[in-house]
Amino acid sequence: MDSRPLNIPVILGTTRKGRMSEHAARFMVGQIEKRNGVKTELIDICKLPMPVDNAGEGIKDPAFSEKMAMADALVIVTPEYNHSFPGLLKHILDSCLKEYIHKAAGIVGVSAGPFGGVRAIQDFLPVIRELGLVNIFWDVNFGNVGKVFDDSGKLLDEAFVSRADKFLNELVWMAKTLRYGRDHIALDS
């Protein structure tokens, strides 16, 4: 039995002022923290060095790279801006590659309107795949997010607790399974 706790950081994928996604990200951190054998932290892309005069692994930040390397799964919280995910979220994710391979990912969509970021998530899936992450089939969709949290970030709709629970059950299962594979199953040569 692996004694190392699972490491599932939450990436807050927007830098916009007044972002409601921060409430969703902090809620997900809180839900993960309730689980035994799992550790987490909030990674706010707003706080990462993000040069725009280069791209890809050319802007790799050692601290972010280390966090991704030591993660077993990622929860990525993305708002939907103009039917897609924020460009700066992709800019920072593109800075790593080996760190993601055969690790689980779950996406949390956030929108001011009713659809909960589903169009952003659909756009995001090919990116996740190419980065070598394994996306789970559960999402959490915070539609009408202005009614889900109050201004202080307090959850107003308790249904999201059980939705997040289902999402995390699947993410933890996938994270454990993929860690076992990374640990023990060699690629056939």
Add this chain to the structure above:
Amino acid sequence: MAKQKSKMICPKCGDEMNHHADKLVEPVRPEDLKHVNPTLSGVIEEMHYCPGCGAVESRRAE
């Protein structure tokens, strides 16, 4: 194309790493071009994971 057979050793803890994936990556830098696999149209990067400490490493397949 022959694969590298030597096990990678974890630079953090010294354990033997597990080669669990090969990833096809686009040649970005000019020096990458000589490593392009013409059949696969890209560079093959071996992905290795340390069961001891969870570190990740990669190297080009030869």
